[in-house]
Amino acid sequence: MAARVGRLMLRKGNWQGKQILSEKWIAGVLADAGGPPPDRTKDRAAPRSGLCWWLNVDGVWKDVPRDAFAGAGAQNQILFVVPSLDLIVVRFGRKNLGKQFWRGLELHLFNPLLQACAGKPKAVKRGALPYPPSPVIRGVKFAPVASIVRKADGSDNWPITWADDGHQYTSYGDGWGFKPRTKEKLSQGFAKIVGGPENFRGENIRSGTGERTGDGPKGAKASGMLMVDGVLYMWVRNVKNSQLAWSTDHAKTWTWSKWKFTTSFGCPTFLNFGKNYAGARDDYVYTYSQDGPSAYVNYDGVVLARVHKSKITERKSYEFFVSPGAKGEPVWTRDIAKRGHVFVHPGRCYRMDVVYHPAIKRYLMVQAFHNLKGGWGLYDAPEPWGPWTTVHYTEDWGLGDTHGFRLPGKWLGKDGTTIGVLFSGRPHRGVNWDSFCVRKATLQLR
Structure with missing residues (x-):
């Protein structure tokens, strides 16, 4: 009993x-x-x-x-x-x-x-790697701090996807976006990113059906963006727990789902592949989230859902990862209560981004945790459900309370080594990281 x-x-x-x-x-x-x-x-x-x-x-x-x-x-x-x-x-x-x-x-x-408990990751000690080192990538070399490009001062968040027109589309939070800035501070606004990681420009997109107001947890904010077959999809957090919206005109107008995830999935993000979802492993769309209702709490694990790309707007069509099968294959269920963790890092699972890097055939997950010092990790895996290994892990990135790390798919180098790390944060030592910040980095392959 x-x-x-x-x-x-x-x-x-x-x-x-x-x-x-x-x-x-x-x-x-x-x-x-x-x-x-x-x-x-x-x-x-x-x-x-x-x-x-x-x-x-x-x-x-x-x-x-x-x-x-x-x-x-x-x-x-x-x-x-x-x-x-x-x-x-x-x-x-x-x-x-x-x-x-x-x-x-x-x-x-x-x-x-x-x-x-063989095969189950234990709680890690401070500073210890949550997973073994990557067998493919031995580390990351970041460009000097002075080379970081900052734009859209006073805005953060920035989920991003590579669209069918060759540009990237994103959403900003608690700010005014790019110049010329909006007159009203928005909790959720939209922008188009044109160009590469060093010479890009941002253009605000106004949307009467998509924009929201309200600071912090009081305002709806995008947590994930994805374009599939010309349709832009967006996960929105801070709405008890998350809700889906989609646009067929590149973020100008939005349709909102009549349903929400009310169990877990408090800050969901999409797995991005190439331009307009090119190079996807199958006909499914994958969604990750820390396993909890809030975007402002560190949790112990990450959950994963999938849905056929033709049925993204249908709640009944979603399946949830349970566990690896006997041969490592994923076991799925339609019952969200039976969900399992696809990634475990006790007390360190916060906001994340996941992208497939075709040049090295690895899935890259950037996983931040809220410790006011910019703690985050970069992990890789051969499949969307793992097994995960560690590429980079730090308790203190040296730039203060940075967060909202993203890996824009368009900026993954064809040589498999160069990437652009998109992030935002708070003012630190005279620099306002509460912006659209891009730092180039090099993956050091084995």
């Missing part, structure tokens, strides 16, 4: 396809209750408290993912759940595992269990 309770919580209140408890309620009881901090002078592994559950939200169990939670009783009897690992453990015992209640559980139950 205890394991069934754990399964109900792990599945966010869903039991065999029926929503018994609301996902919002589950999230509420598994959130930090905000009470006094635990006394760790008496038990160094004492966790923080939710509502009737013990939580690892601050990483006190150092080798355990931060989404882990537990219900505990006398003599170290415990229900232990780790959603990012799809793990449920129940222990019935007649004595404690150590003098300190939680420290004994951490040392003699939690840590050995996770070490036995």
Whole structure:
């Protein structure tokens, strides 16, 4: 019975396809209750408290993912759940595992269990690589800071795609776009990017059906853009959780879906291929997101959805990645409650961008995490679902609180080495990175 309770919580209140408890309620009881901090002078592994559950939200169990939670009783009897690992453990015992209640559980139950989970990434220590080094790319050499091109001062966000007319289309947030700037500050505006990473120009596109207002989380913002067969698609966040829109006239007018993702997918982004989706691996369109409802929270894993490119606007046609099969092939489900993680980095999954690099036949994921120092990583894989390896990882990029990293498909060099890294950020040491910032970089191939 205890394991069934754990399964109900792990599945966010869903039991065999029926929503018994609301996902919002589950999230509420598994959130930090905000009470006094635990006394760790008496038990160094004492966790923080939710509502009737013990939580690892601050990483006190150092080798355990931060989404882990537990219900505990006398003599170290415990229900232990780790959603990012799809793990449920129940222990019935007649004595404690150590003098300190939680420290004994951490040392003699939690840590050995996770070490036995072969193939499951463990929570990483600060500065450690979340995945092994790439077998294809040994590193990244960035152009000098002085060479970074900055335009559209005061605007950020910038999801971007390579369109059928040869130009790139993007959306800016909390700003006025390129010169000549809009008179009104927009939470969601649009622009066309013409040219290469060193000599581009941006042209604002006005749209009465697409523009939105409102600062920060109060305003709708694009999180992903993709052109397929001449139609521009856009994922929009900050709308409980995300919504789809599309344009057939290069961002001038937009049609909005009548449905939203209300479970997870709080900041979705598309997998981009070449110009107008040229070179795609199949007839599907792929969408990634950190596994949570908000674009402003670090989560433990990344989820993946796919839909046939002829049915992108139909919610019922979406499938969700569950796990790799016996031969590494992806297992899909129509039930979003059964979704699994395609990428795991406990407490470090924030906003991202994914693109296929045809010259080296690798999928590149740039994954930022919110630590106010510009922490981010670049990962590669042979397939959209992995297995992922690390190309570049830093806790501090040296430019302050940078974020919104993107890899524009048009700027991937044909030689397989040159790329343009698009990002934005906040003012730092006299430079306003809250702009359309492009830094050239070189992939160092093995």
